[in-house]
Amino acid sequence: MGGLDPLMPRRGGFVGAYDAFAASLAHAYEPARRTLTAYTGNLLRLRRASDDAESDFGYVANGDLDVVAIAAWLGGANGYVKTVYDQTTNADHVTQTTAAQQPLFVESAYSGHAGMYFDSSKLTGAFTNGGALSQPFNVFAVIQIDVGLLADGGNHYITDGDDVTNRMIVGKASGVSNPWTINAGTILSSGVPNTDWHIFSARFDGASSQFWIDGISVITGNAGAHNADGIAIGASYFGVVAPWKGYIASVVICDPALADY
DSSP states (O other): OTTOOTTOOOOSSOOOTTGGGTTTEEEEEOTTBOOOTTOOSOSEEEEETTTOOEEEEOBOTTSBBOHHHHHHHHTTSOEEEEEEOBOSTTOOOEEOOOGGGSOEEEEEEETTEEEEEEESOOEEEEOTTTOOOOSSEEEEEEEEEOGGGTTOOSOEEEEEOSSTTSOOEEEEOSSTTOOEEEESSSEEEESOOOSSOEEEEEEEOGGGEEEEETTEEEEEEOOOOOOOSEEEESSOSSTTOSBOEEEEEEEEEESSOOSOO
């Protein structure tokens, strides 16, 4: 995002990595760390598999998720993500109340930072406080796809909207070539997925939409004109359809769009 790694460790006193974008930051779903100096809430809520107990967890002095406290609380059991808190003032959190559909919490997913592993899992939330997104807007995601999906010819979504008329799809499209795709009413696809970690940057802007992978533009054209009023992370808006399988470390949305990727 503008040359910044969204999970880069910070040195010295805490400075929010997204402070410079605060004016256009609509939603920040970052379970691995605090990203805004102004944000003082929890980062995520976990469910412990051994007894289904739930607890919120925050950050340590440098802003990183308090994984020591999480490890002590889990006691060797698996943890599943029930809620990722929106770190913006809009506070439109994403959650999953169905235990079987909660993504797995992973303490060290990317560069030593925590993340979520999705496998028929999904987090959702309406933009009740922030309101509907108005194009142009950006969606950023830090992801890694499971090798099993590379040979799968189906759709697999990192993000979507919350209904059929408000799509905000970033993910892998169906088809033999398995291209990366964005879709806000019109499918726009290109490229060949691989299992590397990537920073995805999608600008939804009607006929001037664009998609970058690790800062390199790979798709330009018409992606449709939908203005999403909610988000699904890890699958389609409808059930757990077109499920992602792999890691999703962060999803960030800027509205209006940033000047560059």
